[in-house]
Amino acid sequence: MFDALEIVTTVIVGLMVGVEFSVAFVINPILNALPDDSNQRGRSHGGRMLGAVMPFWYIGSLVLVAIWAFAARNHDGAGLLVTAGALLILSVVMSLLLLVPINNRGKTWTAENRPADWKEQMNRWDRYHYVRVAVIIAAFALMVTALA
Template sequence: MRTRLLQALSLFSTGLLAGAFGYGAANLVPTFNAVPIDMRLDFHAALMKMNGITMQGTMAVSALSSLALAVSARGRARVLAGAAGLLTVSSFLITRFGNVPINGRIKQWAATAPPPDHAEVLRRWELFNDARTATAAIAFGLLILIALTGQRGLCRQEPKETT
């Protein structure tokens, strides 16, 4: 039962994470690129203030539940859940060491003015965003694969009682 709850939690949280990153990559980034730079910077800075807690929390729940599922499961499910957990940790690391420092610069630019090389910096932010979106989506796909293959190999089998 515990393994099934971990599976549900990891699938749900990783789906939220992949969905949020996917929405951002498919809709927010093109919108950022379509508006004047001052509008983008203001909106980006405000969005990152709101995203900080929710996205980090979602990444933490996703990583911890996937890794706990890997410990609880067996066989191929263990390997897939472990890989999903590591991919989610990768999403966090990409965010923390790639996107977050650039977000800090964007916040400063919104208060002052962007530097001459701002387009290159924003392009790097988008590359980091694409990478974390891919790692989250692949993690979600691996957890879906576990769910689709059913309970065979997911749980440790209890011996059947004979009467």
């Protein structure tokens, strides 16, 4: 059962890290190369789609890591899992305080109602997202190290 918990948690967190990495370094650069209307529409759609899924993915990942850390409390690597969990908590706090407010505005924009500074707001979101991606990559690396 413990092995299954390790595998499921690693896969779920790893997929989340991969999606967020892809958003930062593949999807958004592609959207940024499109004309403004297409760029903004793509980001709005992505904000709606991923904004509906990611809260469950982030919280679910945190819960799984917490369960794993508790189950491994007397094993080598437990400290790494606790640190990974703390980093995932940081990523959730960052999301709620920094990224979600921008995303909530951006997902409602259209070509007709977007603010004049929409690109600046998207650039700010991107900068915060890069930091969040680094945090969740670090958490994932700690999790994988705990497996070794």
